[in-house]
Amino acid sequence: MASVGTLxxxxxxxxxxxxxxIINYAQMAQTNPTFAPKAITRAADGGLxxxxxxxxILGLTHNAPVELERVSLRTLLEETLVAMARDFSKDRIELIxxxxxDMEIHTRKVELQQVFLNLLINARTAVLETNTLRRIVVHAFEEPGMVTITVSDTGMGITPGNLTQIFDPFFxxxxxxxxQGQGHGxxxxxxxxxxxxxxxxxSAQSERNEGAAFIIHLPC
Ligand SMILES: Nc1ncnc2c1ncn2[C@@H]1O[C@H](COP(=O)(O)OP(=O)(O)OP(=O)(O)O)[C@@H](O)[C@H]1O
Ligand SMILES: [Mg+2]
Incomplete structure (x- = not known):
């Protein structure tokens, strides 16, 4: 981590x-009693x-030994979508x-879910900017020892000038x-x-108005 402030x-x-x-699910439980048991379960899952x-994070700061577990990549993504508590179809977003x-990956599950959560929140914001096709696709394929996962969207895209800076903290x-709301970069x-x-x-690939794609390579 770059500095204590960034951390x-x-x-x-x-x-x-x-x-x-968590707040969204709790509010859903308040306003829609029939949905309450499900919403409370999901709020509790969010708390967990x-x-x-x-x-x-405490493990990261202590340089604790990395504990990897075998997880289904598809299930990991499905759980991330539940954790987002956002109905994509309501906003006319097609999510594929x-x-x-049966694709499995040897990884730190919670942290990888944080990655997908951030990429999907960004993709959702990007496609909401367009009124035409709103599509987000998560694609994965496996090669011996490595998996490639691509999160792509049909949003407003990223200018070449910004593309070199998007991974910088606070950009x-x-x-x-x-x-689009207030971002923190x-x-x-x-x-x-x-x-x-x-x-x-x-890494990221994009052209202005042509959507964006985030490509992840991971050992599996
Ligand atoms: N899918 C995307 N489509 C277009 N631009 C994107 C996309 N993902 C990221 N960006 C650009 O990269 C910038 C940095 O993204 P990042 O997720 O780091 O911060 P943020 O979304 O602005 O704020 P936050 O800290 O709340 O996530 C964004 O402000 C946006 O300009
Ligand atoms: Mg973001």
Whole structure:
């Protein structure tokens, strides 16, 4: 981690990501009693994930031995979508998980979920900017010893000038002026930190108005 200030901001950022769905589910339970049991379960799951993220961050700061587990990549993505507590179809967003159900990966699950959470939040914001096709695709394929995962969207894309800076901590174009809200420029910096700590790499490809794609290589 670059500095204590950046680390503190990243932790706050992740807590904001995880608290938002917990609050959404709790509010759903208040306003829609028939949905209450399900919503309370999901809010509790969110709380559990928050405490797992705490443990993962404490592990990172102590340089604790890395504990890897074998997980289904598709299930990991499905759980991340539940944790987002956002109905994509309501916003006319088509979300495609193009991942074979028996694809497994040897990884630190909670941290990899944080990566997908940040990429999907960014993709959702990007496609909401367009009124035409709103599509997000997560595609994965395996080669011996390595998996390549691509998260692509049909959003407004990234200018060449910005493309070189998006992984820098605190770089953001979300200034709260338009519908995109206020960004902190920490999501992608955190993704890069996590993916590299897992022995992989992450890069982005995009052209303005042509959508964006984030490509992750990970040992599996
Ligand atoms: N899918 C995408 N499409 C277009 N631009 C993107 C996409 N993902 C990221 N960006 C650009 O990269 C910048 C940095 O992204 P990052 O996730 O690090 O921060 P942020 O989304 O601005 O704020 P936050 O810290 O809340 O995530 C964004 O402000 C945006 O300009
Ligand atoms: Mg972001």
């Amino acid at each position: 503190t901001a990243m932790i706050a950022h992740e807590f904001n990501n995880i608290l938002t769905p 994930r928050a405490s797992e993220i705490c443990a993962a 998980l193009d991942i074979h159900s 953001t174009t979300k200034d709260g002026q338009e519908d 920490l999501g992608l910096a955190l993704c890069k930190e996590i993916i590299e700590s897992l022995g992989g790499d992450i």
